[in-house]
Amino acid sequence: MLLPYFIPLFLLLTIHLNVYGFKSYSQYQLWRLDVTNNEQVAKLLGFSRAAYQQNINFWSEEFRVNIPIDVSIAPESIESFASFLSSDDIKIKYHVIMKDIGSIIERQNLIHKLIPSYENVGAFAYDKYHPIEEIHAWIDTMVQTYPSLATSFIVGTSYEKRQMKGLKISSNKTAVTVAGIPVNAKKAVWWDGGIHAREWISPATNIYIAHSLLSSYGTDPTITHFVDQFDYYILPVFNVDGYAYTWKSDRLWRKTRSKTSQPGCIGADPNRNWNYHWCEGGASSDPCDDTYCGSKPFSEVETAQVSNFLLTHNDTFVHYINFHSYSQLWMSPWGYTTSKPAQFKLQDDGSAKAVKALGAVFGTNYVHGNIGSTIYIASGNTVDWTFGTANITFSYAVELRDTGEYGFLLPEGRSNCSNRKRNTGWKMHDETKMVKHQLYDAQLPEVKPIGELCATTKQRVPRPSKRDGSHYLPSIANSSSTESFLENSQISSSTTQLLETSTKYNSAVQEAAKRFILRNNMARLAREVSSMNVTGSSYLKRKTLYDHIQPKINTGLPRITGKNIRESDNYKLGPAPPVNWFALKTGIEKDVHISEQTKRMEFDSDDTHKAELLILGNLIRSKVKHYLSSIKGGSAQRYKIVVHLTVFQKIPAGLHVASRCLWDTRTDNSVTINMQGVDCDILVVVFLCHTDVGGI
Numbered sequence: 001m002l003l004p005y006f007i008p009l010f011l012l013l014t015i016h017l018n019v020y021g022f023k024s025y026s027q028y029q030l031w032r033l034d035v036t037n038n039e040q041v042a043k044l045l046g047f048s049r050a051a052y053q054q055n056i057n058f059w060s061e062e063f064r065v066n067i068p069i070d071v072s073i074a075p076e077s078i079e080s081f082a083s084f085l086s087s088d089d090i091k092i093k094y095h096v097i098m099k100d101i102g103s104i105i106e107r108q109n110l111i112h113k114l115i116p117s118y119e120n121v122g123a124f125a126y127d128k129y130h131p132i133e134e135i136h137a138w139i140d141t142m143v144q145t146y147p148s149l150a151t152s153f154i155v156g157t158s159y160e161k162r163q164m165k166g167l168k169i170s171s172n173k174t175a176v177t178v179a180g181i182p183v184n185a186k187k188a189v190w191w192d193g194g195i196h197a198r199e200w201i202s203p204a205t206n207i208y209i210a211h212s213l214l215s216s217y218g219t220d221p222t223i224t225h226f227v228d229q230f231d232y233y234i235l236p237v238f239n240v241d242g243y244a245y246t247w248k249s250d251r252l253w254r255k256t257r258s259k260t261s262q263p264g265c266i267g268a269d270p271n272r273n274w275n276y277h278w279c280e281g282g283a284s285s286d287p288c289d290d291t292y293c294g295s296k297p298f299s300e301v302e303t304a305q306v307s308n309f310l311l312t313h314n315d316t317f318v319h320y321i322n323f324h325s326y327s328q329l330w331m332s333p334w335g336y337t338t339s340k341p342a343q344f345k346l347q348d349d350g351s352a353k354a355v356k357a358l359g360a361v362f363g364t365n366y367v368h369g370n371i372g373s374t375i376y377i378a379s380g381n382t383v384d385w386t387f388g389t390a391n392i393t394f395s396y397a398v399e400l401r402d403t404g405e406y407g408f409l410l411p412e413g414r415s416n417c418s419n420r421k422r423n424t425g426w427k428m429h430d431e432t433k434m435v436k437h438q439l440y441d442a443q444l445p446e447v448k449p450i451g452e453l454c455a456t457t458k459q460r461v462p463r464p465s466k467r468d469g470s471h472y473l474p475s476i477a478n479s480s481s482t483e484s485f486l487e488n489s490q491i492s493s494s495t496t497q498l499l500e501t502s503t504k505y506n507s508a509v510q511e512a513a514k515r516f517i518l519r520n521n522m523a524r525l526a527r528e529v530s531s532m533n534v535t536g537s538s539y540l541k542r543k544t545l546y547d548h549i550q551p552k553i554n555t556g557l558p559r560i561t562g563k564n565i566r567e568s569d570n571y572k573l574g575p576a577p578p579v580n581w582f583a584l585k586t587g588i589e590k591d592v593h594i595s596e597q598t599k600r601m602e603f604d605s606d607d608t609h610k611a612e613l614l615i616l617g618n619l620i621r622s623k624v625k626h627y628l629s630s631i632k633g634g635s636a637q638r639y640k641i642v643v644h645l646t647v648f649q650k651i652p653a654g655l656h657v658a659s660r661c662l663w664d665t666r667t668d669n670s671v672t673i674n675m676q677g678v679d680c681d682i683l684v685v686v687f688l689c690h691t692d693v694g695g696i
């Protein structure tokens with residue numbers, strides 16, 4: 001019954017690869033389906049089993065009435081899938097959440113490279129995602145930095161021969177019960193992330209938590225107490241091969257990378273591969289499916305080795321969290337059945353406490369319960385085994401943020417604590433704080449929950465002050481060198497590499513990136529001047545600033561020398577070239593790169609659109625510069641270009657903005673352009689001022 005819609009597409013199964021070997025999701029869409037009856041659920045479930053054949057991928061694993069189902073669709077299947085959903089015997093309503101998944105991935109890649117970290121502690125950015133090599137190097141750094149607390153451990157080697165490397169945190173203090181009685185043998189806690197490769201927030205969560213435990217030990221009494229009570233085994237990336245693959249080849253890969261019986265279909269779902277009611281329901285025996293349970297229980301070397309470690313290691317594990325994303329769920333066994341274990345109340349009380357504490361701080365709404373009835377039947381999953389076989393009572397599967405706004409593509413970066421009650425605009429960093437509330441469990445020595453970073457100043461991760469501004473600058477701006485001519489060769493090596501060896505970005509974006517670095521150098525020079533403590537008239541201050549900055553910036557123009565060029569008799573500003581303001585305005589309006597960037601923009605009051613505006617502003621600036629260089633007569637380079645952008649939410653109300661920035665009415669003027677984003681308008685004002693300083 002479902003087949004007629006798709007028969008032609010069986011022949012058209014395509015793999016989308018861009019020229020760089022990275023799977024392209026260009027024009028892929030994410031739809032949210034609203035299912036309202038069980039018949040629809042059954043039909044969708046049936047369809048989902050072969051959906052991969054049309055490059056249709058269900059992001060949601062939950063198939064229940066009145067629970068939205070997210071599904072990504074390749075461009076060639078959009079039409080047929082829409083007609084399937086609207087056919088008479090199904091009639092499922094849907095709406096488009098992401099119009100172009102590929103552009104989101106591409107933009108996040110660019111932001112990852114261009115936007116520096118706000119929470120760079122030592123050499124590691126805790127508000128960024130990291131490839132596997134950096135995570136493993138970070139583990140080594142933690143061991144070196146905290147030798148009395150941290151050691152690394154290797155669970156084994158993956159299918160592709162990568163180390164499954166974790167961090168153990170343990171103090172030499174004796175654990176005590178609530179009554180203060182020493183505990184004979186310390187109990188152990190295991191947390192892992194990245195069992196599903198594309199769920200990047202889960203390794204980041206483990207890393208952040210581990211660092212919090214280490215860095216606050218000895219200064220924060222609650223964390224110190226915690227660390228003294230348990231031994232922590234933290235495996236940030238469980239599925240190392242899959243995770244590496246998401247960085248190099250396919251951002252949305254989920255499974256392991258082992259060979260299967262089916263040529264062309266790689267990997268099994270490591271969260272369906274455990275030897276406890278293996279492959280009974282909610283798992284697929286089709287090697288091409290995303291929930292493929294493997295050829296046998298523990299067919300995947302990664303799950304086999306973790307299970308072996310848990311059973312044979314000389315530690316008593318009492319707590320296990322298997323971190324996933326997304327959906328905001330805190331779940332306990334069973335997954336293979338809807339029935340609940342005898343200890344369910346005890347387990348679910350732990351979930352309830354964690355969820356409640358989180359909600360109080362962040363306003364998030366996590367759902368908790370047993371896997372089987374909270375979301376779906378998933379047999380052979382991790383926590384059924386850790387509870388059913390390894391006897392770890394407090395075994396949890398946690399689906400982190402969000403609830404589908406970004407899904408697996410949760411943006412990196414920190415969120416503003418003052419906005420924590422909002423449910424939208426979450427970024428990765430808030431996510432990492434939640435797990436602390438989980439260590440509440442009744443059977444463990446009673447301890448207080450650890451406070452939130454936002455709520456206590458004591459635990460706040462130290463970061464450079466805003467006034468300093470250095471946190472915002474790329475590495476060259478922080479260098480101690482006083483000379484920083486802004487040529488490619490002297491821009492920081494990583495950035496140069498990005499700009500020059502990567503053909504991934506078009507020239508306009510590369511130009512934008514260069515400008516970004518240029519501007520940050522300006523900021524550093526300005527800071528140097530402000531630290532000079534110049535006293536006296538404002539004229540004197542301006543002059544000092546000018547004298548300091550001017551010789552250090554290589555604008556490519558002949559250097560103007562002399563003590564005060566404004567007072568110099570023989571200095572003359574060359575004639576201004578005739579600017580055709582109308583042509584300039586139309587040129588910007590019709591520029592394809594600029595309009596592409598504008599169309600993507602969405603209003604976000606939490607964020608200041610920093611990255612988007614940066615790119616847009618620099619695209620416009622390079623366009624203007626290009627225009628100026630094309631006109632004849634006069635020194636076009638002597639125009640100072642100022643691009644002023646204002647973003648306002650699209651609401652049915654009038655708004656009129658006017659501004660002027662004119663030093664000389666004979667030469668200077670501005671153009672104003674109104675651009676449209678997804679749900680916002682962007683007002684662009686470009687000022688051109690003819691000046692003796694040289695254009696920046």
Ligand SMILES: [Zn+2]
Binds near residue numbers: 196199271323
């Ligand atoms: Zn997952």
